[in-house]
Amino acid sequence: MKKWIWTIVAVVIIAVVGGVAFTGHHMTQKAYSTAMMTGKEAVNKKNYSIAESSFQEALRHRTNDKQAQGYLTQTQNFVSAESAMSDHEFGTAKSDYTKVKNAKTGLSTLNKRAKTALTLLKTVQLKAEMFQDVYDQALTQNQGQSYEASNATLDRIFKDAEAKEPYYTDIYNKAVDLRSANNKAIKNGGDGTASNSTSTSPTDSSASTDSSASSSTSGPASLTDTEKQAAKNYKGSNEFTVKKSQTEINGKTITAAQIASARKTLSSVGVSAGSFSDQDIRSGLIAANKAGISFKSYAQKNYK
Known part of the structure; x- marks a missing residue:
């Protein structure tokens, strides 16, 4: 009789322990699923801080879960990419967006957003490089004391409807400062001093x-x-109003033949050569040499 009693007690204990374990597992699974769902919804609504917290919560209920970890890492990379984009750190942004796009365990929503961002980033980088090239040309003209030509070059930035977008703030502000310097020099007689005729x-x-x-x-x-x-x-610039170094390439004086050839090059790419002084041409030849490209490539890139 006693054996039957102990057998029944053992069965009851096993049933209770098993029930508690099952209930605990069920509650853990429910908490994990809820956290994952909350994280996905937060991503859809672009509430990335909530999404990160939710995926971390899911990992607390299911340690080393590959899906939760994949979602968390993808979300963190996307947030990092967005921050880099805002700070104009385009190289970092591209790297992080690419990680988001290529995530093996990730959300399709973030994958699509990363692809869209990479397309925009490519356009932004090209535009930023173009603005930088224009600014560099204008700076070279400024250094050659071709202030009006420098302002005309800068107009390619100021007349661009996208120039005031946040991505280009740095280069736009530099262009504004250079234009102010040009205007001051022009006002003071062309070379920045008050002694010359205006x-x-x-x-x-x-x-x-x-x-x-x-x-x-x-x-x-x-x-x-x-x-x-x-x-x-x-009022413009010529060989008598610039330093000797601004009329030379690698220590050799730029010849009239080189200038004539450069004018023909400008005409061949559809640029009016007559709108440039000889010193403007010299400045362009010097800039092309510094950039390590042909004058034709420089003209096609900067004078159109």
């Missing part, structure tokens, strides 16, 4: 005639009084 016509006939007549001279010391005054009144 002639309003960069194509003054006497200046162009006298400059042509003196093209074979080596510098200001060989000019006549009339030629010196003409050079002084000339």
